[in-house]
Amino acid sequence: MAAEKHTFADLRLIPRLRTATLILLGIVPLFLALDLRYQRARLPGLLVFYGLHVVVAGAALLATFTRAGKRRPDRVTLLLIVGVATNINAYFHRTPANPALAADVLTLLMMSSAMFFSWSPVRHLIVCVVTCGGFALAGLTVPDAPPAFGYALGVLVLGAIVATTGSRVLGRYRENLARRQAELAELSMRLMSMLEEERRRLSRDLHEGIGQSLAAVSAYVQAIEQQLPPALGELRARAADARRLAARTVAQLRELAQLLRPSVLDDYGLMPSLQTCLKDFQERHGVTATLSSEGVPERLPASIETAIYRVVQEALTNVARHARARHVRVALAAERGELRLRVDDDGVGLPPDGRFPGTGLIGIRERVQALGGSVTIASRAGTSLVVQLPLRGDRAA
Incomplete structure (x- = not known):
């Protein structure tokens, strides 16, 4: 182990x-x-x-x-x-x-x-x-x-x-x-808050600025396509290609905006955002992902919601890149002023030296330690990541 x-x-x-x-x-x-x-x-x-x-x-x-x-x-x-x-x-x-x-x-x-x-x-x-x-x-x-x-x-x-x-x-x-x-x-908390705020701003700009502009371009191209006479079939085909390209770009921008800062996290809280995250992960990688919770409030302090969401994101990224797992289980439990996150997979586990692949653990550790929590990583049959955080603070972002 x-x-x-x-x-x-x-x-x-x-x-x-x-x-x-x-x-x-x-x-x-x-x-x-x-x-x-x-x-x-x-x-x-x-x-x-x-x-x-x-x-x-x-x-x-x-x-x-x-x-x-x-x-x-x-x-x-x-x-x-x-x-x-x-x-x-x-x-x-x-x-x-x-x-x-x-x-x-x-x-x-x-x-x-x-x-x-x-x-x-x-x-x-x-x-x-x-x-x-x-x-x-x-x-x-x-x-x-x-x-x-x-x-x-x-x-x-x-x-x-x-x-x-x-x-x-x-x-x-x-x-x-x-x-x-x-x-x-x-200082670490301030830097992470600044980073999250910048991500939020970029996400908003991508979604509301560039995304909407491209959506408008797609609508204009579609209107032009519909008004072109049938005799200009080649031009209509190119207009259709441009419209589909714009639509794909809009979809990619929306996905990027969600990765930068999911709006559901700000609007609805941690559990709905994790459900969306796991659903997207399952569809993208074909890995069965389940989520359970026990005693978790509907809303948590913003810093804790962000930290837990980013930890789960990093853990899922590691599963997709290194674990070769078929199942991932994410469990959240809150009891007596403490929030406990556990992410388990049935993959190949950690390397023989016990080191977490990549640099993801550094970011996880910094986020959790800045909030006064602890991180445990163990590997027996698969990998288990456990994060414990004290529940304190308000809803300030």
């Missing part, structure tokens, strides 16, 4: 959260091996802490696939780090022989969380206070605290200060990067 996913922000929180949970789950065998070698007698009791660690990390990982977790991943990250830190402190309270190792692990946890997550200084301070306070409480409540406990606590506090400072520096960097991404997205 070849798949490619593109998102609006490279520093998106959910992928980083999933990476962090996988790392936390992956270190369990390492520490289990260490305890098996050095604390074999205590291992049965320590398995409780390993179990809690797996439960906390696993629950955070599963939460990233739920709607609630996707809406508030920042809360999931906070609960994950606080839960892991609390469990490590409980582990240290149970086995206080090596406070330096526990302090090092907690310091690494605070620093890595500062690198992974774009937390506010207040949120990171909460993590540091919980971590350092829990470590101090665990050490002070041990009957015979090891001599190195005070040194380990000092190292941990120093690590918390460094982690907090690093979090602020990284936070500023990420804010600047997010601001630049937003500026680029806004």
